[in-house]
Amino acid sequence: MKGVILTQTLFRYNWQIRDEWFEWCKCLSEEELMKPRTGGVGSILKTLFHIVDVEYSWVCHIQGKSEFEEPYEHYNSLEKVIGLSQQFHFEVENYLQTLTTEMEDIIVPTERGDGSIQDFTVGEILRHVIAHEIHHVGQIIGLGKRIEQSPHFS
């Protein structure tokens, strides 16, 4: 028994769950998918885009690459968000395959909202990214339950 859950394991778990939600979304009308909602960061689609965007941007940041800055408006269909997720998944998986325990301790200076710089380790950032997706998936689960209970859902 190993008492450690590898960062990679949790990323892959999140991706599996995310793909299940993409499948579920295929059964929704565009209206349900794009409807502004109070749980999440707007609509279901926008929440999924946000998860994909934030994961990739942090992984770019760790590697000193320029972050993803395209707006949601360029990806405002389920097909496009799924395509983006697959493209980024490929790159993030490649990065994770190079990740070692030692690398998780590397310091990454990070600019905060107020312009100040704060140091985080690679491990801290990756665990933040995992928890970020878990948080938003929780919101989508809540929305999913409400939709499936609604009289319009078949």
Added chain:
Amino acid sequence: MKGVILTQTLFRYNWQIRDEWFEWCKCLSEEELMKPRTGGVGSILKTLFHIVDVEYSWVCHIQGKSEFEEPYEHYNSLEKVIGLSQQFHFEVENYLQTLTTEMEDIIVPTERGDGSIQDFTVGEILRHVIAHEIHHVGQIIGLGKRIEQSPHFS
């Protein structure tokens, strides 16, 4: 940003995902649910029972309580496994609410299959339980995809 994912967060994430699978299982025939399969520990229902059983047994073990030893045969319907999961969930949640960072370092002597005793910390055991469910959910996701692609699935 906190660089730590709380053990409790991952337990609750697993429970949310587990409940989604229970919902999905409600759409399956008893035959699909109980069919012996090569991924997982037998059938889908048996895999879900195994997840519920193992989680609760370890949490009992940590607390020095007697473990759950009833066989799958007593819980061979979706309704019963869901009921067991809810009952155990309640007890495990109560335990997790008492859990502190210091408690995660407590040593728990554990009897292994060969009769020898090995020491694990509470944290190691809890992370093993989380990874155990992640592992089996991965199998169920794989089985789910195969079933949904099968011509008999509506």
